[in-house]
Amino acid sequence: MKLNKTTTTFYLIAPANFASGGPLLMHQLASKLIGMGFKAKMMYIGQQSYINPVHEFYKRFKIPYTNIITDIPENIAIFPEIYTGMIYHYKKIHKVIWWLSVDFFLAAIRPKPFSLRRFLGLKPTVYHYDFKKEPLLSHWVQSHYARHFLESKSVTDIYNLSDYLDAIFIDKLKERSFTNQNKKNRIVYNPKKGFSDMLELIRKAPYIDWFPIENITPSQVRQLLLSAKIYIDFGNHPGKDRIPREAAMCGCIIVTNRKGSANFAEDIPIPDKFKIDFIPGKERDVIDLLENCFTAYEKEVRHFDSYRKKIEQEEAVFNNDLSKIMTTFFD
Structure with missing residues (x-):
């Protein structure tokens, strides 16, 4: 079922008050979506997400932001590869993983030396995408390196979306x-x-x-x-x-x-x-x-x-x- 442009909101996830290549691309994409007539909001993650979450470098984009994603079928949430575990928190919204990096994902999923849940014998919390088929999920790749990585994991539904310089x-x-x-x-x-x-x-x-x-x-x-x-x-x-x-x-x-x-x-x-x-x-x-x-x-x-x-x-x-x-x- 196709969505309605007038009722859909895009949520783009980025670390709060942090400047690097990935957050820049998220802000660029949000700006492009707004320019195309869509509603788009940033959602910032981290300790500063409630206080001054927008880094000085990105204030020029003037992207509205929120602390809540409305989990309904009309909306779309775009997660960078470092936050793939978040996709399992939402059941109704359309989800996208934008693979801006492969190595950062691999670093993020590296087993931690100590896990309290493992120590207590509890089922581990899902912190990252496990490459199993997930409904309402698609993948965007910023590089051919990322496409090659996903294809090696038998992932389908992959779309190219790279980036551009300022x-x-x-x-x-x-x-x-x-x-x-x-x-x-x-x-x-x-x-x-x-x-x-x-x-x-x-x-x-x-x-x-x-x-x-x-x-x-x-x-x-x-x-x-x-x-x-x-x-x-x-x-x-x-x-x-x-x-x-x-x-x-x-x-x-x-x-x-x-x-x-x-x-x-x-x-x-x-x-x-x-x-x-x-x-x-x-x-x-x-x-x-x-x-x-x-x-x-x-x-x-x-x-x-x-x-x-x-x-x-x-x-x-x-x-x-x-x-x-x-x-x-x-x-």
């Missing part, structure tokens, strides 16, 4: 030219991801200008990436990562490993020579590649033109995929 990384960068004159021999990296591998490179080549992304605003991230020739990410890639795309739009050569979504050309479509299986003791090979990127920057950065074009089109693809998904719920 306009700050698109509008003024589409036609920008990147040259040796407006770039430094600088390598930017995220110290929260794959830092042990990065540290070995830094130790072997301390003369290189290594610059971490930490304690800065999104606007400052943009300025930093605009100044650099290379962005390295040797961490896990739990979904279709945002920072590599931001870096590509800022004219960085992207160097990754092959973990998670980086192993899928659909998620990070860069030449194979820039996807490195980091091997201890082979740091010099990586450093030689990086130094060649400094020397031949204007040639090497052209390999990322098609990646940038794809990133520029992501919002249009998102809009089209979202419209297709809405036809599964509404006439």
